[in-house]
Amino acid sequence: MRILHVITAKFPVVGYGGTERIAYWLGKAQAEMGHEVSYLCNPGSKLPFARTFSIPQKLEDLNPYIPKGTDIVQFYSTPNFKVDTPSLTIIEGNGAPGEKYLPNTIFASENHARRHGWTEFVHNGVDLSEYPIKQQKDSYLLFLAKAKWRVKNLAGSIRIAKAAKLPLHVAGGRAPFWHRGVASHGTIDGEKKIRLIQNARALLFPIIWEEPFGIAVIEALACGTPVIATPRGALPEILTKNCGVLGNSFEELVDGVEKAMFISPEACRARVEEAFSHYKMAEKYLFYYKKILSNGKIREGYPAAPIDADPEKKFYYKNYLAKKITKELV
Numbered sequence: 001m002r003i004l005h006v007i008t009a010k011f012p013v014v015g016y017g018g019t020e021r022i023a024y025w026l027g028k029a030q031a032e033m034g035h036e037v038s039y040l041c042n043p044g045s046k047l048p049f050a051r052t053f054s055i056p057q058k059l060e061d062l063n064p065y066i067p068k069g070t071d072i073v074q075f076y077s078t079p080n081f082k083v084d085t086p087s088l089t090i091i092e093g094n095g096a097p098g099e100k101y102l103p104n105t106i107f108a109s110e111n112h113a114r115r116h117g118w119t120e121f122v123h124n125g126v127d128l129s130e131y132p133i134k135q136q137k138d139s140y141l142l143f144l145a146k147a148k149w150r151v152k153n154l155a156g157s158i159r160i161a162k163a164a165k166l167p168l169h170v171a172g173g174r175a176p177f178w179h180r181g182v183a184s185h186g187t188i189d190g191e192k193k194i195r196l197i198q199n200a201r202a203l204l205f206p207i208i209w210e211e212p213f214g215i216a217v218i219e220a221l222a223c224g225t226p227v228i229a230t231p232r233g234a235l236p237e238i239l240t241k242n243c244g245v246l247g248n249s250f251e252e253l254v255d256g257v258e259k260a261m262f263i264s265p266e267a268c269r270a271r272v273e274e275a276f277s278h279y280k281m282a283e284k285y286l287f288y289y290k291k292i293l294s295n296g297k298i299r300e301g302y303p304a305a306p307i308d309a310d311p312e313k314k315f316y317y318k319n320y321l322a323k324k325i326t327k328e329l330v
Contacts, residue, residue, distance in 0.1 A: 001030075001036070003072055003074060004039070004040060004067060004070045004073045004085075005023055005026070005027050005039045005050075005073075006074065007020065007023045007041055007075075007076045010042040010044055011045040015187050016146065018215045021215065023039075023074075024047075025278035026125075026278065026281055028049050029125075030286075033279070033286075038050055038051045038067050040052075040053050040055045040065055041053075053065065061083075062081050062083040066085050071085075072087060073086070074087070074088055074090070076089070078102060086292050086293055087104060088285070088289060089104060089105045089106070092213070093212060094115070094210065095304070097305060097306065098307040099304060100303075101302060102302065103302045105120075105303055106120045106121055106122055107121045107122075108124055108213035108234065109237050109238075110234075111210065111234050111236075112210075112213065112233065116304060116305055120288065120298055122281060122284045123237070123276055123281065125276045125280050126215070132194070132198065133198075133222070133223055133266070133269045134199065134265065137201045137225070137265075138200070138201065139166060140168065141157070141160070141167070141168050141169070141201060141202055142169050142171065142197065142202070142225070143172070143203075144171050144172055144196075144216040144220070146172050146173055147172050150208075151209035156250075158182055159250065160254055162179070163250075168181060169182075169183045169185060169196055169200070170182060170184045170185060171186075171188050171193060171196055172216075173187055194223070197220050197225055198224070200220070202225060202227065203226070205228065206229060207229065207235070209232065211232055211234055212234060217235070217238050217244075218276040220268070221243055221269065221271050221276075224266065224268045225268060226243055226244050226263040227243070231246040238276070242270075243263060245259050
């Protein structure tokens with residue numbers, strides 16, 4: 001199959017780039033499975049497994065830029081330009097109130113799809129070769145997310161680590177406030193990021209919103225690092241008792257730090273191998289590609305966010321402040 005990925009990003013990915021990394025791993029798996037892969041992306045991009053073409057700054061009609069013989073186009077946001085070739089769009093974020101999507105749209109988890117009135121989804125996957133497992137862990141906890149994004153709940157992670165009497169390393173931006181026992185690394189990548197994940201006793205992920213997926217979660221599991229999280233959004237789909245701890249309260253999350261010590265790195269790694277590798281992801285995308293090429297569309301209807309949904313950041317931060325007074329995280 002000839003597949004074109006269209007994404008406003010530069011490859012290789014540097015820094016955070018969650019959706020960009022998914023686009024990279026998906027195309028890499030497809031190429032390794034024998035498909036012909038191309039990317040229409042930002043100028044200066046280079047990929048060892050695919051051809052790259054520069055995406056125009058202003059695009060009204062994609063058709064002149066689609067390589068001859070392309071079977072399907074993969075988008076990473078809803079296209080606002082003309083395209084005649086069959087296509088599929090993955091949505092990685094939560095929609096604005098009442099936001100509607102194209103019929104050939106999928107989401108990042110079952111929960112994510114359901115909240116948009118849909119059933120079609122593909123779990124994200126990582127290239128396991130980039131995440132070596134490590135058996136021995138150090139005595140610190142890790143926060144790996146956008147530190148300034150309050151729904152990721154850095155403040156809650158600091159409280160959990162303090163109660164568990166363990167230092168907390170923060171990666172994904174600078175912590176906006178100073179606390180004893182908190183080491184802030186800023187936005188990191190490469191070997192430094194891998195070492196932090198590998199050596200952590202556990203990843204703290206006490207989110208206070210409906211997480212579409214959580215790439216950091218499977219990155220940690222791939223390295224053999226268990227995850228302690230709130231059961232919001234996709235987290236119950238990812239974490240089992242063999243690889244993580246889900247807690248509904250501050251006390252349960254603190255207790256989870258001790259429970260995580262008894263989770264084996266092999267079990268964490270096995271969870272990713274079983275369900276969240278880039279090959280697993282690519283296989284399900286191919287299932288939907290074939291469905292579109294056979295039927296013209298995935299199914300009848302179209303997905304949409306609820307019209308009464310609250311704007312994410314304002315609602316969840318307000319909710320967080322109110323419940324922080326009662327010493328609860330969720």
